[in-house]
Amino acid sequence: MAHHDEDFLRRATEAKTRIRQLVPEEARQRITQGGLLLDVRSGEEYAEGHIEGAYNLPAEELAKQIARLQPDKQAPILCYCRGGNRGALAADELQRLGYANVASIEGGLTAFLNASESE
Template sequence: MEGRVLRWLRPMMMICSRRAAEARSRISEAPAERVLQFSREKLTLIDVRGEDEYAQGHIAGAVNLPLDQLAERIKGELPDKGALVVCYCNGGNRGALAADALQQIGFSNVINLAGGLRSVPESLRPDGS
């Protein structure tokens, strides 16, 4: 059983990585040190990981909008398409896909946190996750 799951999972991960690489060519990315210097009043942090991942630790003040729910929930959460938005996930791929999707629906000031939550040094993690 495990072998079948791995045979299915590996190609899916490659597809996600390829789509994220394509998305990165269309979006802006910034390292954690730069992103976390922005005034919190001037940006919205969107954690696009699943609810279980978010519950295990996230950047303080981040809104959890899982990637698979982003399109249907974003209008209610962030009506201003000109607002500064920073998307992040665990490693950067889902964040890149989310930033690209937001740009495609008209958001004009979107950044992906390069490297995702894993790239945020412990000393810069506001919630200590």
């Protein structure tokens, strides 16, 4: 489990004011409509469990690798991590790189899985 320092949490909170966050139900709809689903956690975290159909692109590789996975800057992209902070930062970074249709899952994989269990 990742523990984030105060600076990281501050940056994540700021990023969340600049991006679109989807609650799990909205995220599920977006996933069924297609687009690129990005798990921005480490390879080890991804291997422990992820949303079906997600590509693993760790946040630190995002800027270098995103054009290979999605060259179309208008295509929908949905980012997530375990709790929502790295996903928000990744979505914010993608917007800075010129991607126009980006969102993150509010609460990350944890919220997504918890919402699935309650359905």
